[in-house]
Amino acid sequence: MWNRFLRWLRSAPIADPIDRRNAPVMQLLLLFYGLLLPVNWAWRLASGGEVNEARLLILALDMLVAALAFLSLWMIRNGRFRPAVVLFLAMQLISLEIVFARTGVLSQLIDPAPTMLTLVISGLVLGRRALWIVFGLLMAVFATGFASDLYRAAQQGIPASVALVNVPAVLISYTLITIVLDRLIKALRESLAESNQRGLELQREMAERERAQSQLIHAQKLEASGRLASGVAHDFNNILGVIQGFTAQRHRVRDMGSASEQVDALLDSLQGIEEAAARGSTVIRKLLTFSRSDVLNIQAFDPAVAVAELRPMLRQLFPSSVLLELPNDASGLRVRLDRSEFELMVLNIAANARDAMRDGGAFRVEVGSHGSGQATIRLSDTGIGMSRDVAARIFEPFFSTKVAAEGTGLGLSVVHDLVKALGGDIRVDSVPGQGTTFTIRFPEAAAA
Known part of the structure; x- marks a missing residue:
């Protein structure tokens, strides 16, 4: 009441x-x-x-x-x-x-x-x-x-x-009371004005921080895209080689006897060219979609499907000496996230795993349910691992064990901030010489 x-x-x-x-x-x-x-x-x-x-x-x-x-x-x-x-x-x-x-x-x-x-x-x-x-x-x-x-x-x-x-007493007492009230009111209003000014400055600082965070995330996307550039170029060389191989079949088609054999061979060649071009288009579209700078686009999706669709990019990120073990089927789980941000997390962790497996190894991504309405994504490698002291600091901005030319120390910090901002949780388990596992949990779409 x-x-x-x-x-x-x-x-x-x-x-x-x-x-x-x-x-x-x-x-x-x-x-x-x-x-x-x-x-x-x-x-x-x-x-x-x-x-x-x-x-x-x-x-x-x-x-x-x-x-x-x-x-x-x-x-x-x-x-x-x-x-x-x-x-x-x-x-x-x-x-x-x-x-x-x-x-x-x-x-x-x-x-x-x-x-x-x-x-x-x-x-x-x-x-x-x-x-x-x-x-x-x-x-x-x-x-x-x-x-x-x-x-x-x-x-x-x-x-x-x-x-x-009583004239002096009334005059003195009311004058003193009025002076005290005047000083008190002035101090209160100055304090209020100062508090409002600090509030406005804090709002501006928060806005600047959000803009800086957004720019940092976009820079991380561009950095990840740059790492993929050489792999994409190598993949396109293969695609162009396939297309050139199919176009070279025109000499064989011309030497065929019947017109029906020529038509069948031509159709086979065109189909092969179409499939190769579609593969190249998929790689480019995925790269452009990932690297664009847009507002958050929250949507419900299956994290296993999203990771599987990253296979071409992950394959180009890792050398051939690294075995990729990614989900092949849908997990049945759904999360509500910005898909581009989710892909940035996976690629950032994958890039660190690549650096930890210079002599080859395996990179595995598993998607499952943790219970209590949470989806779990585990990303593990068989690299050199980390000590307990290093693992405790890997999410700190600008902390890196790499030389200056190889890393900025911002990748995992961005991953940590993105996971927290999207309502999730992340932890790391690592043993020197045995590899590292990142475990990320997000609320399922029904519970989010």
């Missing part, structure tokens, strides 16, 4: 952020005035309190203040915060002026809450300029009260010094 009430207080349509912060407390104060002033007078009247002309005047003014408190509350609920506060303060000052003129200062010093509250609200809610304006108006109210005290003292034959005995 209380939380719903607080949400209601905060729901006033106020644009200014400072006013929006002050609105809940101000609405509570207005509710307090609007409800408790009538309740207080009802209690006093029911208790048999004396009602004279002066008290009737104060009762009428209190009822007017309560009514204007509800009017100010209605204005705040409609987004007119500052006019509502000005209206409430104006009514408070007018009420004090009438009461002081009627009863003087001496009778009102017992309860300084209305005058103090007027100063506090004007300063904290409306600002330093409003604080000093209200201070000046309060001094005018006190001047009216002291004039009333002087008039009564003259009628009763009391010395003027007795009627004005």
Whole structure:
């Protein structure tokens, strides 16, 4: 119930952020005035309190203040915060002026809450300029009260010094309180402005970091694409050799006897050329798709199928002395990721595995279910492995055991950040001389 009430207080349509912060407390104060002033007078009247002309005047003014408190509350609920506060303060000052003129200062010093509250609200809610304006108006109210005290003292034959005995105390105390409030308000607003400035700077820094991360990921894609370039060129040499071999069959076709034999041989050659060209087109399309820089394209796919389709690129990445063991069938698992980012992870880890198996070996990728709605991708090699200290630092940016010309130390750091950003988890197990295994887990599409 209380939380719903607080949400209601905060729901006033106020644009200014400072006013929006002050609105809940101000609405509570207005509710307090609007409800408790009538309740207080009802209690006093029911208790048999004396009602004279002066008290009737104060009762009428209190009822007017309560009514204007509800009017100010209605204005705040409609987004007119500052006019509502000005209206409430104006009514408070007018009420004090009438009461002081009627009863003087001496009778009102017992309860300084209305005058103090007027100063506090004007300063904290409306600002330093409003604080000093209200201070000046309060001094005018006190001047009216002291004039009333002087008039009564003259009628009763009391010395003027007795009627004005509280003038220095009132002037000094309210001036000091106003100065303290002014300094406090200035410090609070400067702190708030500094906090807002730091918040904006932090947002800009975060935006710059995101842009730098995006550029780094794209650079990693281009780096991986560059590593594949020589393999792709070698593969295309083979493809062109096949196409040239089929085109060379034209001499054999021309020497064939029957027209039907010539047509069959020509069709076989054209089919072979088409298959070779399709293979080359697949390799190029995969390379271009991988290396492009686009926004994230989250989709559901089978990681085993994605790894299998990377076979041409992985084959060109590794030398012929490395055996590739990749999934041949769909795993039945589905994950929701950016496929291009997933392929970047696999190729980055594969590139490190290649460097660890300079004398040959095997690179294996396995896809399975870890349970609890998670898909597991294990990438292992039979390379030189890593010590425990090295394995503990491989995901640190710019940490590398390679010479400067061979690596930047960013590949596995990017892999780690991508896995975490896509809601997954990655760990490494390695034994010197026995190889390394990376285990990556992602939520399955149904659980993501």
